[in-house]
Amino acid sequence: QQPVQSPQAVILREGEDAVINCSSSKALYSVHWYRQKHGEAPVFLMILLKGGEQKGHEKISASFNEKKQQSSLYLTASQLSYSGTYFCGTVYSGGSNYKLTFGKGTLLTVNP
Amino acid sequence: GAGVSQSPSNKVTEKGKDVELRCDPISGHTALYWYRQSLGQGLEFLIYFQGNSAPDKSGLPSDRFSAERTGGSVSTLTIQRTQQEDSAVYLCASSPSGGVDTQYFGPGTRLTVL
Numbered sequence A: 001q002q003p004v005q006s007p008q009a010v011i012l013r014e015g016e017d018a019v020i021n022c023s024s025s026k027a028l029y030s031v032h033w034y035r036q037k038h039g040e041a042p043v044f045l046m047i048l049l050k051g052g053e054q055k056g057h058e059k060i061s062a063s064f065n066e067k068k069q070q071s072s073l074y075l076t077a078s079q080l081s082y083s084g085t086y087f088c089g090t091v092y093s094g095g096s097n098y099k100l101t102f103g104k105g106t107l108l109t110v111n112p
Numbered sequence B: 001g002a003g004v005s006q007s008p009s010n011k012v013t014e015k016g017k018d019v020e021l022r023c024d025p026i027s028g029h030t031a032l033y034w035y036r037q038s039l040g041q042g043l044e045f046l047i048y049f050q051g052n053s054a055p056d057k058s059g060l061p062s063d064r065f066s067a068e069r070t071g072g073s074v075s076t077l078t079i080q081r082t083q084q085e086d087s088a089v090y091l092c093a094s095s096p097s098g099g100v101d102t103q104y105f106g107p108g109t110r111l112t113v114l
Helices: none
Strands: A004-006 A009-013 A018-023 A028-036 A043-049 A054-056 A061-065 A070-075 A084-092 A106-111 B005-007 B010-013 B019-024 B031-037 B043-050 B065-069 B075-079 B088-095 B109-113
Touching: A004 A084, A009 A018, A018 A084, A018 A106, A028 A061, A028 A070, A043 A061, A043 A070, A070 A084, B005 B088, B010 B019, B019 B088, B019 B109, B031 B075, B043 B065, B043 B075, B075 B088
Parallel strands: A009 A106, B010 B109
Antiparallel strands: A004 A018, A018 A070, A028 A043, A028 A084, A043 A054, A061 A070, A084 A106, B005 B019, B019 B075, B031 B043, B031 B088, B065 B075, B088 B109
16 A cells, blocks of 8 residues: 555645655565655655654655654745755565555655 | 666556566665556555565566576566556665665656557
């Protein structure tokens, strides 16, 4: 089952903040976040692991609530370059640790 | 350094024809993945190669799809007897060691089946 992302789309003005959520119905081992600009390859943002370890960019923060099987990506003081589609990919506990199941994405548009 | 490259970037084919899509991973990366991305959808896992281990083919949608990885480097995804529902962007990714690791994606091949 795919994780569910919300919102599906969000429009911001430069400098505003946004939160993108990713929820799973299955227990999670890790959550991976990627950003994809139109016509380009997805680019890695962050990995959050069960137990609290994080790997990722300094300017992007995220949380992983293991009990709720949710992750949230926090984009603060948004810039025009933040525009794109954000995908979360989940690795399920007890499953193959390389197999990512991606959500449908959240389209973020940042306007001047 | 060079990233993941894929060829062709676009492929238009007729229903029933076979197609081959190529992926060159980042040098030294042992893990290679293929995904399919349909319009408005997330990335759908197709197949995973790790070193010399048997690939995980659990995501291949039908027996018309196959993939191989020669010499632990270049990979080819083959779709036989293409159908219109195969139209999508096929993305390849590699990672240094597989597992819970950053995946580096290529630009994809846009396949259109007429």
